[in-house]
Amino acid sequence: MTTRDKLLDATASLLATDGLAGVSARSIAARAEVNQALVFYHFGTVSELVEAAVRRSVDLAVATYRDRLVDVSSVAELLTLGRELHRTERDRGNVAQMAQVMAGAQRDEALAAAARYAMQQWSREVELALRRLLPGTPLDGAVDPRGLARAVSAGFIGLQLYDGVDPRGAGTALGALDELAALVAALEGLGPVATRAVRSRVRKAAVTPERRKS
Amino acid sequence: MTTRDKLLDATASLLATDGLAGVSARSIAARAEVNQALVFYHFGTVSELVEAAVRRSVDLAVATYRDRLVDVSSVAELLTLGRELHRTERDRGNVAQMAQVMAGAQRDEALAAAARYAMQQWSREVELALRRLLPGTPLDGAVDPRGLARAVSAGFIGLQLYDGVDPRGAGTALGALDELAALVAALEGLGPVATRAVRSRVRKAAVTPERRKS
DNA sequence: GTCTATACAGAGATAGAC
DNA sequence: GTCTATCTCTGTATAGAC
Numbered sequence: 162m163t164t165r166d167k168l169l170d171a172t173a174s175l176l177a178t179d180g181l182a183g184v185s186a187r188s189i190a191a192r193a194e195v196n197q198a199l200v201f202y203h204f205g206t207v208s209e210l211v212e213a214a215v216r217r218s219v220d221l222a223v224a225t226y227r228d229r230l231v232d233v234s235s236v237a238e239l240l241t242l243g244r245e246l247h248r249t250e251r252d253r254g255n256v257a258q259m260a261q262v263m264a265g266a267q268r269d270e271a272l273a274a275a276a277r278y279a280m281q282q283w284s285r286e287v288e289l290a291l292r293r294l295l296p297g298t299p300l301d302g303a304v305d306p307r308g309l310a311r312a313v314s315a316g317f318i319g320l321q322l323y324d325g326v327d328p329r330g331a332g333t334a335l336g337a338l339d340e341l342a343a344l345v346a347a348l349e350g351l352g353p354v355a356t357r358a359v360r361s362r363v364r365k366a367a368v369t370p371e372r373r374k375s
Numbered sequence: 376m377t378t379r380d381k382l383l384d385a386t387a388s389l390l391a392t393d394g395l396a397g398v399s400a401r402s403i404a405a406r407a408e409v410n411q412a413l414v415f416y417h418f419g420t421v422s423e424l425v426e427a428a429v430r431r432s433v434d435l436a437v438a439t440y441r442d443r444l445v446d447v448s449s450v451a452e453l454l455t456l457g458r459e460l461h462r463t464e465r466d467r468g469n470v471a472q473m474a475q476v477m478a479g480a481q482r483d484e485a486l487a488a489a490a491r492y493a494m495q496q497w498s499r500e501v502e503l504a505l506r507r508l509l510p511g512t513p514l515d516g517a518v519d520p521r522g523l524a525r526a527v528s529a530g531f532i533g534l535q536l537y538d539g540v541d542p543r544g545a546g547t548a549l550g551a552l553d554e555l556a557a558l559v560a561a562l563e564g565l566g567p568v569a570t571r572a573v574r575s576r577v578r579k580a581a582v583t584p585e586r587r588k589s
Numbered sequence: 590g591t592c593t594a595t596a597c598a599g600a601g602a603t604a605g606a607c
Numbered sequence: 608g609t610c611t612a613t614c615t616c617t618g619t620a621t622a623g624a625c
Contacts (some may be wrong), residue, residue, distance in 0.1 A: 319533025
C-alpha cells in the first residue's frame with residue numbers, strides 16, 4: 162500500500178467519524194501512520210487531500226450502487242434501495258463525508274469542487290434510474306427527473322447529518338420514508354385509469370396563479 | 376444594544392455567511408465591534424456562544440412561521456409554504472446556521488445540543504401541521520406524522536447545504552418539489568373513494584416480508 | 590520519497606489593571 | 608463590564624538532511 166493511499170484512506174475515515182473539524186495534517190498523518198510532512202509533499206494542501214479522498218470515495222460508492230440501480234424495476238424498489246443505502250452508508254461513511262465537505266465548502270474552493278462533484282455523480286445515477294422508472298406512473302411528465310434526483314440526493318445529505326446528531330429521531334424519519342415507499346408502491350399498482358385521472362388534475366393545478374419562478 | 380446581543384448577532388451572521396470554519400472568538404468580536412475577551416466573559420467558550428446564537432435564531436424563525444403554519448389548510452399549501460421558507464431562509468440564513476451546527480456537532484457537545492434543539496423545534500411545528508392536515512388524505516394512518524416531520528426538516532437542511540454549493544442545481548431540485556406539490560394537491564382532491572382504494576393497497580403492501588426494523 | 594526541525598499564523602483562553 | 612497583554616496549543620507549510 163502506497164503512502165498516497167494510506168493518506169487517502171485515513172482522510173476518508175477521519176472525515177466520516179470526526180467531521181471536518183477533526184481533520185488536520187497532523188491527525189491524518191497519525192491515523193495513516195506516516196510523517197506529517199508527506200501530506201504536503203503528495204497533495205500540496207490539506208484541502209486538496211480532502212478533495213481527492215472524497216472524489217475517490219464517491220467514485221467507489223457510486224460504482225457499487227450503479228449495478229444495483231439498473232436492477233431496480235419500480236419506484237417502490239428504488240425507495241427500498243435508498244433505505245438500504247442509507248443504512249450501509251451510515252456505517253461506511255461515504256454520505257457523511259459528502260455532508261462534511263458540503264458544510265465546509267462555504268470558505269474553501271477545493272471542498273466546494275469536491276462537493277459539486279459528489280452531488281453530480283450521485284444525482285446522475287438517481288436521475289438515470291428515475292428516467293427509466295417514472296414512465297407509466299402518475300409522476301411521468303409531471304416531475305422533472307433531473308430536479309427530483311437532485312432533491313433526493315440533497316435530502317439524503319440532510320438525513321445523514323441528522324443521524325449523526327440524533328440517531329433515534331433519524332430512525333423515526335426513515336420509518337416514515339418506509340411508509341411513504343409503501344404508499345408509492347400502492348400508487349404504482351393503481352393502473353392507467355387512476356394515472357390519467359391524477360394527471361389531468363395535475364395539469365389543472367399547474368395553471369393556478371400560485372405558480373411563480375425560482 | 377447590549378454586548379451580549381451584539382455577540383449573538385455577529386455569531387449568527389458569521390455562521391450563516393462563512394460557515395463554522397469562519398467562526399472564531401476573534402472574527403466574532405471583530406464583526407460585533409467589541410473586545411475579543413468579552414466572548415469568554417459572557418459565554419465561557421466559543422461553542423457555547425454558537426449554541427446560544429443558534430437557539431435564539433431558531434426560536435425567532437419558528438415563532439415567525441408558527442403563525443403562517445396554523446393558517447395552512449392543505450398539504451399542497453404546506454408544500455408551497457415550505458418552498459417560500461426555503462427562499463426566505465436562503466437570504467436570512469437560519470437554516471444555513473442549522474446545517475453548519477449539525478456538521479460541526481460530530482466533535483462538539485455544545486453544537487450537538489444546539490443541533491438537536493433546532494431540529495426538535497422545527498420538527499414539532501411541522502408535525503403539528505401534518506397532524507392537522509393528513510386526516511382525510513390517503514396518507515392518513517399510513518405515514519407517521521412525527522417521522523415525516525423529521526424527514527422533511529432534515530431534507531431541508533440538505534437542500535440548504537446544496538444551495539450553498541450549487542445554486543443552479545438546487546434551483547432545479549426546488550422546481551421538482553414544486554411539481555410534486557402540484558401532484559399532491561391533485562391527490563388531495565381525489566376524494567374518499569380513491570383514498571380508500573389506496574389505503575387498502577397500502578395495508579397489503581405493509582404485510583410483505585420486505586418489512587424489517589431499523 | 591521520507592524524515593527532522595522549525596518558522597509562523599491563528600486559535601482558545603486567562604490574569605490583572607481599570 | 609471592559610480592555611491590554613500574554614500564555615499556550617494546534618495548525619499549515621517549508622527547508623534541508625538523508
